[in-house]
Amino acid sequence: MKRHSLLIASIALLLAVSAAPAAAQDAAAILAGVDVHSGGNLAPKDMQSNMVMTITQGNSVKVREIRAWTRNNPDKDDDRLMKFVSPADVRDVGFLVLNDGTMYIYLPEFHRTRRIASSNRKDSFMSSDFSYDDLGTGDFAQSYDPTLREENADAWVLELKRKPGSDKTYAKIMMTVDKGKGMPIKTELYDDGGRLWKTAEQTYTSIKDFWIPTLIKMTDHKKNSNTIMEMKGVKVNEGVGDDLFTERNLVRKIQG
Numbered sequence: 001m002k003r004h005s006l007l008i009a010s011i012a013l014l015l016a017v018s019a020a021p022a023a024a025q026d027a028a029a030i031l032a033g034v035d036v037h038s039g040g041n042l043a044p045k046d047m048q049s050n051m052v053m054t055i056t057q058g059n060s061v062k063v064r065e066i067r068a069w070t071r072n073n074p075d076k077d078d079d080r081l082m083k084f085v086s087p088a089d090v091r092d093v094g095f096l097v098l099n100d101g102t103m104y105i106y107l108p109e110f111h112r113t114r115r116i117a118s119s120n121r122k123d124s125f126m127s128s129d130f131s132y133d134d135l136g137t138g139d140f141a142q143s144y145d146p147t148l149r150e151e152n153a154d155a156w157v158l159e160l161k162r163k164p165g166s167d168k169t170y171a172k173i174m175m176t177v178d179k180g181k182g183m184p185i186k187t188e189l190y191d192d193g194g195r196l197w198k199t200a201e202q203t204y205t206s207i208k209d210f211w212i213p214t215l216i217k218m219t220d221h222k223k224n225s226n227t228i229m230e231m232k233g234v235k236v237n238e239g240v241g242d243d244l245f246t247e248r249n250l251v252r253k254i255q256g
Contacts, residue, residue: 027146030156033182034175035139037211039078044210044236046071051082052232055128057225064090064126067254068231069240070137073099078137079245083254090126094250097136105132106250113247122169129198129220129227133169140175143168154179170197178204181211196221208236 036042051066065085072078076099084093094106103116121133140146144160151157160173172190177183181204189198203215212234219226243249 023148026156027148027158028141030148030158030177031141031144031146031160034177034184035141037182039072039137039139042210043072044208044212046238046240047212047234047236048238048240049231049234050085052228052230053126053128054228054230055225056227057223062127063087069244071240071245077101077139080135080137081245081250082135084126085254092253093126095125095132095135096245096247096250098245099137101136101138103132103136104247104250108251113251118167121167129218129223129225130229131169134200134218140173144173149174155185183211183213205234207234210236212236 047068047070049068051068053064053066055062055064064087066082067085068080068082070078070080078097079099080095080097082095084090092106092108094104096104096106098104103121104113105116106113116132121136122131124130125132125135140160143163143166145163147159147161149157149159156177156179158173158175158177160175162168162171170189171192172194174188174190175184176186178185183202183204185202185204187200187202188196189200191197198221199219201217201219202213204211205214206212212231214231214234216229217226218229
């Protein structure tokens with residue numbers, strides 16, 4: 001289901017049962033705002049960037065370069081394509097997320113495209129601390145019930161509990177939302193046993209009046225490792241081709 005506009009979300013809140021606690025209404029409105037800024041009507045229609053992924057595991061540091069494209073679709077989830085540029089052993093590996101939630105990875109070494117099953121979306125993406133699910137698209141409100149736990153002058157802290165029947169990886173998320181940006185600056189991700197599994201910290205840059213998360217640090221507390229994803233040369237609303245987000249394009253070699 002596509003994220004709704006902030007106006008629609010606000011109307012829905014006004015029509016809610018009047019006896020509902022004010023904090024519950026506030027939490028739903030805050031989360032609706034996060035969704036609409038990150039991939040709804042207040043997000044860019046499309047985005048292109050060069051990404052640098054730095055994986056640190058003990059004394060091992062791996063650096064990978066990626067080209068990435070995202071398209072914001074009305075009434076559907078986003079499309080996303082990531083293609084690895086370097087080093088040579090991962091060049092032309094591709095990851096595709098379509099607006100119906102399906103995911104594909106292309107492994108040029110085996111000349112094979114594989115669909116990522118729901119049961120495998122918690123797995124590590126290319127040996128990083130991001131899972132396939134972490135790099136997917138879709139709104140939080142669709143899969144989680146929010147409660148407002150804290151508030152200060154600068155931020156709200158939401159507790160998100162996974163809805164019954166949802167196949168999302170994390171049972172609970174503690175999300176710190178910057179009031180000025182309406183975007184999460186820290187998300188703590190918990191496993192089914194209630195243990196803190198990962199923490200994501202987001203840094204934003206204003207590009208054409210949009211707040212873009214140009215640096216994300218994901219720390220895996222179980223593995224004592226972290227991955228930094230930095231976006232460079234970001235372009236928004238410059239148009240992407242309709243044929244970009246296809247399995248056919250997924251297997252094409254990177255040019256340049």
